[in-house]
Amino acid sequence: xxxxxxxxxxxxxxxxxxxNPAETPHSHDAAATPQNxxxxxxxxxxxxRARTLRLETGDVIVAVDGKTFHGDIELLxxxxxxxxxxxxxxxxxxxxxxxxxxxxxxxxxxxxxxxxPEIANAASKxxxxxxxxxxxxxxxxxxxxxxxxxxxIIDTQPSMAATFASPxxxxxxxxxxxxxxVILIYGVTLSVSWMLFVIVIVxxxxxxxxxxxxxxxxxxxxxxxxxxxxxxxKSVQEVxxxxxxxxxxxxxxxxxxxxxxxxxxxxxxxxxxxxxKPLAEAPPTPAQxx
Numbered sequence: 459x460x461x462x463x464x465x466x467x468x469x470x471x472x473x474x475x476x477x478n479p480a481e482t483p484h485s486h487d488a489a490a491t492p493q494n495x496x497x498x499x500x501x502x503x504x505x506x507r508a509r510t511l512r513l514e515t516g517d518v519i520v521a522v523d524g525k526t527f528h529g530d531i532e533l534l535x536x537x538x539x540x541x542x543x544x545x546x547x548x549x550x551x552x553x554x555x556x557x558x559x560x561x562x563x564x565x566x567x568x569x570x571x572x573x574x575p576e577i578a579n580a581a582s583k584x585x586x587x588x589x590x591x592x593x594x595x596x597x598x599x600x601x602x603x604x605x606x607x608x609x610x611i612i613d614t615q616p617s618m619a620a621t622f623a624s625p626x627x628x629x630x631x632x633x634x635x636x637x638x639x640v641i642l643i644y645g646v647t648l649s650v651s652w653m654l655f656v657i658v659i660v661x662x663x664x665x666x667x668x669x670x671x672x673x674x675x676x677x678x679x680x681x682x683x684x685x686x687x688x689x690x691x692k693s694v695q696e697v698x699x700x701x702x703x704x705x706x707x708x709x710x711x712x713x714x715x716x717x718x719x720x721x722x723x724x725x726x727x728x729x730x731x732x733x734x735k736p737l738a739e740a741p742p743t744p745a746q747x748x
Contacts, residue, residue, distance in 0.1 A: 607707050
């Protein structure tokens with residue numbers, strides 16, 4: 459291939475990216491260097507799976523399914539495209555000096571490019587210091603945050619408590635409006651018939667089993683919280699630790715990572731207002747004697 463020919467690299471679900479062969483050598487020795495096995499996200503489509511996962515431009519993929527990736531862009535795209543839609547593919551992301559994991563269940567819809575040698579070396583070094591557990595231990599968590607940095611973590615794995623102990627599950631997730639409605643329904647049906655009361659308990663349990671994730675999302679959005687991060691982790695504590703790496707002032711209730719950094723209170727600036735009082739007239743100049 460001559461230097462006048464560009465290499466076309468297909469990007470999943472989007473337009474192709476043009477890579478200059480002078481910047482991406484294809485020899486066997488060059489392919490083993492970190493800058494040719496670590497890829498960063500160059501651009502993201504307006505509507506795609508990468509945005510749903512809250513990935514950002516500049517995020518670096520350093521490992522696939524818990525193992526360091528040593529292939530090229532074509533192989534990475536094939537692995538993402540051919541993954542099982544149910545289990546997905548486990549990706550380790552390097553961002554701002556920290557690592558986190560996501561699970562993608564299909565094409566990301568973004569363009570990739572080779573990471574710079576500095577970023578590739580930093581990402582590889584961070585990955586070598588990190589222990590990745592068996593993939594079966596990871597679950598998907600959603601983190602929602604409001605303007606005051608108050609965060610809520612939602613475990614997307616269905617909870618049995620929502621089915622068999624609905625009021626307790628509602629209290630744990632602070633769904634007070636739904637809890638009040640459930641108590642009223644329990645009271646009304648119990649006053650009518652105990653058989654109707656039992657039927658309602660069963661029906662509500664089945665409802666919460668199916669709608670628990672939708673309820674948590676919708677009520678948190680109603681409380682002015684927006685989706686911040688989607689993380690694959692083993693526990694809520696690991697999610698909090700990951701979030702604190704990107705925002706040391708994030709607040710969790712309950713918190714397993716201690717108190718957040720205290721933000722210094724800056725003195726409020728006061729806007730100068732023009733006085734509405736008329737200017738005092740200057741005293742008359744005394745007449746000079748002739």
